[in-house]
Amino acid sequence: MRGARRGHRVRGRRGIPVGTALTLQTSLGFLLTMVTIQMIPALVEVAGWWLTFPVLALGPAAGIAAIRRLGYGSRSRVASNTDVSS
Numbered sequence: 001m002r003g004a005r006r007g008h009r010v011r012g013r014r015g016i017p018v019g020t021a022l023t024l025q026t027s028l029g030f031l032l033t034m035v036t037i038q039m040i041p042a043l044v045e046v047a048g049w050w051l052t053f054p055v056l057a058l059g060p061a062a063g064i065a066a067i068r069r070l071g072y073g074s075r076s077r078v079a080s081n082t083d084v085s086s
Contacts, residue, residue, distance in 0.1 A: 032059075 036056070043052045
């Protein structure tokens with residue numbers, strides 16, 4: 001029985017290791033989270049909470065904007081791609 005075992009790399013059609021991009025994206029997300037958590041006390045000390053929360057809100061706002069640019073926020077696009085005749 002052959003399968004993905006420890007030390008074995010799973011490769012896609014073109015020989016590129018599968019999961020590399022996902023691993024990189026996840027690790028960059030954790031890095032960004034750690035930097036943000038370390039930044040909060042310094043930002044509160046310098047600017048106070050009244051500026052800290054809006055600065056922290058920029059991240060989710062950028063994420064929402066990026067998802068909308070992909071077209072996933074539009075229900076009409078999803079509805080137009082479905083076949084209701086069957």
